[in-house]
Amino acid sequence: MENATTMGTNRTGFEMAGEQGEEALAYAKSNCVNAPPDNGDFTEMHRIAVEEADRIGSVPIPGTIKGMAKAGLAKLTGDKPEVLIDKLGERLAFERSGTRLYEALILKCRAAPREATDGLGGVDLARLEQIRDEEAGHFRLVSQAMLDLGADPTAVTPCADVAGVMSMGLVKAITDPRTTVPQSLQAILTAELVDNAGWELLIELAGELGHDDMAARFGDALRTEQEHLATVRDWLRAAVVAEAS
Numbered sequence: 001m002e003n004a005t006t007m008g009t010n011r012t013g014f015e016m017a018g019e020q021g022e023e024a025l026a027y028a029k030s031n032c033v034n035a036p037p038d039n040g041d042f043t044e045m046h047r048i049a050v051e052e053a054d055r056i057g058s059v060p061i062p063g064t065i066k067g068m069a070k071a072g073l074a075k076l077t078g079d080k081p082e083v084l085i086d087k088l089g090e091r092l093a094f095e096r097s098g099t100r101l102y103e104a105l106i107l108k109c110r111a112a113p114r115e116a117t118d119g120l121g122g123v124d125l126a127r128l129e130q131i132r133d134e135e136a137g138h139f140r141l142v143s144q145a146m147l148d149l150g151a152d153p154t155a156v157t158p159c160a161d162v163a164g165v166m167s168m169g170l171v172k173a174i175t176d177p178r179t180t181v182p183q184s185l186q187a188i189l190t191a192e193l194v195d196n197a198g199w200e201l202l203i204e205l206a207g208e209l210g211h212d213d214m215a216a217r218f219g220d221a222l223r224t225e226q227e228h229l230a231t232v233r234d235w236l237r238a239a240v241v242a243e244a245s
């Protein structure tokens with residue numbers, strides 16, 4: 001596998017389409033550009049679908065007495081513990097996906113010929129493995145936090161489900177054998193940006209609900225995530241700039 005961007009017989013663009021391109025342009029002008037973007041049918045159909053749809057799952061009722069007591073207490077004080085449990089479930093799913101994304105990138109780097117990973121801005125396997133292990137550590141941290149609340153970390157919460165759907169594209173991009181290491185780094189960068197924002201929100205939420213110990217532990221995780229983000233951003237920048245020059 002080469003990590004170089006090359007010129008080739010890419011025929012996706014208008015310029016390569018010849019006469020058919022002109023025909024397509026004429027068709028678009030006569031049929032689409034002057035037509036209203038939506039005659040109302042689609043909007044109405046979408047409104048009905050949203051109105052009738054069920055939500056994506058629910059947060060399970062805590063299965064332990066401790067959890068029930070905590071959840072009950074929070075309810076009495078006006079808090080909704082299910083919001084925190086849902087976001088913990090999301091973080092748990094994301095850290096698990098993150099571990100797998102790094103594992104896939106490590107496999108890609110190992111499979112690439114030596115000359116393909118040289119000059120990639122210092123991407124190194126030892127650091128990649130360290131980050132992968134830290135993502136797995138964060139998974140365990142969130143899992144324990146859920147257990148401490150009496151929540152079930154094996155349950156897929158609604159936000160966990162949505163997070164899984166969103167990260168499918170990233171998994172596909174990195175595990176595709178045709179993608180290069182820099183292209184995979186771009187996908188990892190996307191994940192790390194979301195990862196950092198996710199931890200920031202979770203820390204704020206835990207603090208708001210009075211879980212100060214949890215917020216402090218998550219603060220340590222956020223600092224580690226900030227280092228991941230900086231590392232990946234540096235690698236990607238170096239790889240792209242080096243290739244371009």
Ligand SMILES: [Fe+2]
Pocket residue numbers: 094095098135138195225
């Ligand atoms: Fe993470």
Ligand SMILES: [Fe+2]
Pocket residue numbers: 098135192195225228229
């Ligand atoms: Fe991370």
